[in-house]
Amino acid sequence: MPARCAKIKVRGWTGDRVRIFLEVARTGQIRAAKRLGINHATVGRQLTALEKEMRTKLVKRGTTGCTLTRSGEALLTTAERVELELKIGSQRGTSDRVTGTVRVGAPDGIGNYFLAEQLAALAAVHPDLVIQLSALPVRSRCRSARPTSSLPSSRRRKAG
Template sequence: MNWDHVRIFLAVARDGQMLSAARSLGLDHATVTRRLNALEEALGAKLFTRRPTGCAPTVEGERLLPIAERMESEMLRAQDLLKEAARLEGTVRIGAPDAFGTYFLASRLPRLAERHARLVLQLVPLPRTFSLSKREADIAVVLDQPQEGRLIGRKLTDYSLGVYAARSYLERTGPVRSPADLRDRTVVTYVEDLAYSSGLDYAGVVAEQAGRRFECASAVGQFEAVKAGAGIGVLHDYAAAAHDDLVRILPQIRFERNYWLVVHADLHGLKRVAETERFIVDEVKAARSRFLV
């Protein structure tokens, strides 16, 4: 089976459109069509149902997909092994919750990039659903322990969250001494039906007492709203610690969650992935005291 044809099959399966796959591969549409036709002819099977709106894998295409993904993993492994041992190169995509990515990883990952001129690090926010097997991320930091799939996971750290307000907000509205005081305040919280993990269920405890609510789908958006004096919200302690203008209130309300570091089993042995994993783990260990308050 021609690997060059198989990688085109993978791109079309993941993008759902030949034109989009061609762009991602840096090829023209005619080349993608020709090579995909050649693969179907070699296998004696139709791999996609082709429509004006896109391409959907046939039953045979669905059967080929996990085999093609294993071929891709082996090709990545071969490339990694054949490169000079002392050199890290290639791309590693790290998916992370927006708070952890923005307030912890974004300021630290560039140090790893500085050490290895040929290593490209991509930090991306985790969408509501994502797939490591489809290479949407090489490494993922997640809120829930993985339960299925060929994934290798380890607990990265516990972390705490507390209730915060900006000094300017408290000066304007008065002190908050008990949850009952929230009846006259605005609480900044999640958009409930967009919360993608059970680990994001903490804000409801505070929001139940709120007189008014401002709902924001991202943790970064909530953080910035609270910091700007828009209201009171549950924030990550490790992020709030860097801002003197934020005041922790209602200390009796505290939440504890954890982060997990996950990588697909096929990528775990790649040098660039393993080195990036090690770097993230070491950085979290060095900052352990910041995560739990």
């Protein structure tokens, strides 16, 4: 069963008419209707309606097939760009999956006693997410300071 195109209307174009135009342009045949699941008379009527809306001839019909006019070629370029953008947009809009790899580095205590449980819960919600937890050495923020003396130096002076 062919996929139904949403009824989109942009400056007089409908999604179905543009879809029909694209198929005819790509195949060079009004018989593209078979691939679309509609009869060839409907394809012809929809192309004619699109040409009226655009106020220009888009397709030269012949006994061996169809060829695009200059206007048809211009519309093809635009229609393919719109089609691509719609595909990209629909893929973005329907994908709620979180995928990829996340590396988390934490000291042993935090990693083992807190993060491991939290990251396991995150992995359960997003099974396509790879989570790597690695232990990092604890670095002491306290530096050992050398004792300093404020006592005066006991150097001997040379007699002179």
